[in-house]
Amino acid sequence: MKLFSGISLGQFIPGDSFIHNLDPRCKIICVFSIIGGLFAASRVADFIMWAALLLVICGLSRVSVRVVIRSARPVIFLMLITVLLNLFLTPGRDMARIGFLRITYEGVYLASEMGLRLFFLVVFASMLMMTTSPMSFSDGTERLLSPLAVVGFPASEMAMMMTIALRFIPTLLEETDRILKAQISRGVDFESGGLLKRARSFIPVLIPLFILVFQRAENLAVAMESRCYVPGRKRARLSALKWSRADTLTLAAVIAVITAIIVIDRNIDSILHLISL
């Protein structure tokens, strides 16, 4: 039985590629820029360019495209809901009718746009997490947010909370898988019966999982306290972050690509007109 195998959201894949070796701050700025770009340029045709950018990043990071695409699996339900809502609820010219449901040309376009945008948002964010270890992600976030400390923003605490949350995603998935399997071997049937029966069959999974989460949280708190963790206190770093020329060039290249995609998106009609001449 396949339970949580193959879920790669938030999992770091160790490696020694060009992307892995970039400064985490560079990767974070790049991904947030790309996310901004996805909102600025998200015609269906633009996604060909976003896909090309993703392929280049995959190649430079030596992470297989299949793994990156698979990282969108956990949000597939959310994507499906978004697509269906847009497909059936967008007003416009009639394309087809299924009973009382009406599909419009505009609905199909908007559903494709929203679905693809959500998909690319998730895979670019996953790409960041797959190539950045939780520790360096935390360091990078803390350094990027540190200027906000002057207005009282708890940058280091935020970074620590994010690190812990990300660090525990795979662990909790593993624990959930183990508890699910243990209850299956005690005869629980998660796959048959109505919605209510299926929901109830998860009680023997959720209770031990909650207990485990609280136990882990307590152990972690004790471990941090015993190592003198004080929120907000300045700490020395084992390896200091170093911004290199490769980071500057990468950031410049990514911003140039994003700008190019937005420019093309805004002027697509003129470009097509020029090509036709």
Added chain:
Amino acid sequence: MSIKIENLACAYNIGTPSVYAALRGVSVTIERGEWLSVVGHTGSGKSTLAQHLNALLIPQSGSVEIDGVSVTPKTKSLRNLRKKVGLVFQYPEMQFFSESVREEIEFAPLNWGAGKDELDDIVKDAAASVGLGEELLAANPFSLSGGQKRRVAVASVIAVKPDYLVLDEPTAGLDAAGIRELMALLGRIRASGVAVVQVTHDLQSALEHSDRLLVLEEGVSVSEGTIEETAEFLLKNPVRGLVIPPLVRFAAGLRDKGLNLPLTSEVGAIVKALEEYRGTLNNETV
């Protein structure tokens, strides 16, 4: 009636850079009423093998046959097979969710359709067979000692009367007294005709109680045999992560000096052999 495993292979994270083969062509047969210990270092594939025995994992290649029924993705009776092969996971007390020991034990029988009228007898039988007194049935399982929790976990699995009982690292986290209690319990279960499969890296207990041992290294079966055969193999071919118990080393050392001692970590067997040797010496002196 047996569990037959032929050339079983299993890999995790297929299609990712972190793909690894947990099992690579393992074959073994488990007969009812025997005690087989599967030993190996962490990551040798022991737990993966245990989950195949219970049909929680379906063979990617090779075959698993439980009492003549093949485990394949198309097998319709997987739940029935799981009833035949009880599986106690590592730290099983972490899967408790009920408010009383009684509810925890009756959980599996209820899932397999036991009637309300027979539940009381089932719970009392299972509790008695693991040595839990009736006064503990109303107790909260989370308030019990480590050894008691482990016995509740075993009771909750044997309550459905499996023909095979697989235990993944059953001694993990238990103190010496808890381990002794658990091993005695498993001995009683085996004596009742149930096959006991103990998956462990604790060579001490495996070389003391098993009928046969299967040694796994990097997902490959490197040895299969009796306690004596396995101890001899491990003395000649050390396996990473498996520490040979001092008593077996002691017996092997004396063997080299000409004393025919059994290679086991069971104190009684060594003492008996030494007493026999003393008797022989006395006779020779007379």
